[in-house]
Amino acid sequence: MAKRRAVGNPLALAVLSGLLLEPMHPYEMGRRLKETGKDRNIKYNRGSLYMVVEQLAKAGFIAEQETVRDTARPERTVYALTGTGRAELYDWMRELVAEPEHEYPRFGVALSLLGVLDPAEAVELLGRRVVALDREAAEITADTARAKEQGVLWVFLVEEDYRLALLDAERRFVTALIDGLTAPEYVRAWQDAFGEGKPWSGEQ
Template sequence: MKRRKVSNPLALAVLAELLIEPMHPYEMGRRLKEHGKDRDIKYNRGSLYMVVEQLTKAGFIVEHETVRDTQRPERTLYAVTEAGRAELYDWMRELVTTPVHEYPSFGVALSLLVVLPPAETVELLGRRLETLTAQAREIGDSIGQAREQGVDWWFLIEEEYRLAMREAERGYVASLAERLRDPQYDRMWQEYFRGTT
């Protein structure tokens, strides 16, 4: 992956929002939340303002104008620069084409799973499976409702991805729990577990 002047994923979202029109950071945050981007991009008001400052220093956005109306304090609107536009497209192309190794917390748990007793592990995986099933149903229902309301498919792709990931994890968790119920696996695990306690 290319080293970037500003590498926070929130910066990517800010650049994308500013492609639409110049806006104030508060408006960017409102739109990100309204469009459900806060499910994929972690941020708060402070981090949003910090990213706006970093993008400004990098030359990717500029102060466009200062707006004053009678009901609100003075607000600075920002706009994307040509350099910012180029950075957005380059970064997006890289993210779409290049898989990267991520460090999901469940992967950490799986790498250390042998510290738990086998019977407890199977029970915990069963509870995870219930949660994943409920989440997959909720996401599927949400996608279905959006389609019924005429929402275009490209507005649903991140939800479709979330659903696919939940379904893949459901399949894996169910398979793992089944393997751990096998007396052979259980015996090997029990022997290991006895050796560590």
């Protein structure tokens, strides 16, 4: 079972990981998240980033190291990882890597209730999903290829390989599901259960 974290936002994990390399101010943290493409997996904005930094400082995971001043930019506080923060980072990472967790994806909810849709409509909608999956996979493949050409080490792109694997698995699942939904025996069973004039038929 996952631990209850003092700061449980995934963005906090990215901040701790970034500070493992060197002290930074929040603006620099955000810039590096974008440069490395981590913002594709960890959603944030400037406000949420600063809020997480404050929470981590309050928890004792990071600490102010210095305040940087120059004439072109406003004052900026540089933060460093504390010993407690380093321990939290590694403990959290080990948990995430080793322990599967059910995340209740929205598509899973839809699948659990798929039987309420007319089979023909469900097939049409799932076909649109396959097209969207293919488009997303193509975009990831192109982005990854560009990153590799720029010399990015493969381990820093492994989350994109994971996304591609998930997309491929989902595509194969959805394709098989479409075959099942078009089977005559399923169509007849659906009509018997949810056909015209029956509950969940869509009529008001």
